[in-house]
Amino acid sequence: MHYRLLVTDIDGTLVDSNQRLPLENLRSIRWLISSGRLFTFATGRTEESALPFARELGINAPAILYNGAKIVDLERGRILFERALPPKAAREALALVKPLSVHVTLYLNGKVYVEKIDDTVKEYMRKDRVSCIEAGDLQDFLGSIRNTGLSPTKLLLIGDDAILSSAQRAVQQHELPVRTVRSEPIYLEILPLGVSKGEALRILCRYLRIPLDQVVAVGNGPNDLEMIETAGLGVAVSNAHPILKQHAGFIAPSSEEAGVSEVISRYFQLASFPA
Incomplete structure (x- = not known):
């Protein structure tokens, strides 16, 4: 099969546990792009958080962000696809998880809002290379923007496994029009219904006119x-x-062993790295 597009996750896939891009991955991706193929990533990260990787790698296709809720041409800052949470569902989800010891981040219009910037949020900011805005009570914050026409892209809950499992059950049992998915052991994402990296990949490939089997x-x-x-x-x-x-x-x-580089070598006929 002649593959034309490579799409990778970032955290735990493209970068190592220290959020560093292995040199082998960098070199092989640059070779892939120079050979006329397309490369991009599909991540839960925001535009701000993904952009440094896009620039370092020189990606040549739009990126799937927010776990599929947005597809963005990062070079031009152009949104190709976007789906948001219904504001009422977001408020109800916040109410359901409020009694739990969980940190909530709310993504709205390219920015990240939190109730308070504490040590947990600071670690999230460091890891994901993103800035956060203190907004106080997030339910009240959503109420304050009710008449603006803005809707949150997603909610991210940060906590231990047991608490996140409880939060996920609570949201699912109330049958809100949202999708919940665990992206990392300490992360639970609340996304618009129907949103996934897989569906976003279908949309991206239609835009690029590339068959999914390639x-x-x-x-x-x-x-x-x-x-x-x-x-x-x-x-x-x-x-x-x-x-x-x-x-x-x-x-x-x-990801510690530059696994993406091996994928390129095996499936995109990379015989040797460029000098």
Whole structure:
């Protein structure tokens, strides 16, 4: 198969545990782009958080952001696709998780809002390279913008596994018009209904006029499952969640071992790295 597009997750896939881009990945992706193929990423990150990686790699296709809620041409700052949470559903979700010891971040119009910037939020800001805005009570904040026409892109809950599992059950039991997905062990995402990296990949490929069977997708988390099932070839890195490995067509080396570089070498006929 002649693959034309490579799409990878960022955290736990493209970068290592210290959020560093391995040199092997950088060099092989630049070779891939120079050879006429397309590269981009599909991530839960925001525009601000993803842009440094886009610039370093020189990606040449629009990026899937917010776990599929947006597709953005980062070079031009142009939104190609966007879906938002219904404001009422967002308020109800906030009310359901409020009794739990969980940190909530709210994504709205390209910015990230939190109730208070504490140590947990500071660590999130450091890890994801994103700035946050203190907004006080987030339910009140959503009420204050009710007449602006703005709707949140997603909610991200940060907490331990047991608390996030309780939060996920609470939201699901109330049958809100949202989708919940665990993107990392300490992250629970509340997304617009129907949003996933897989659906965003379908939309992106229609825009690029590339058949899905000419796409390779690489990921590590449960939120990458629809994406690797949608692509012609779905790849899991060896540090991936077990469910992803079960559905992958190939298991690449881990994110610590520059697994993306191995995918390029194996499936895009990279014989050697450029000098």
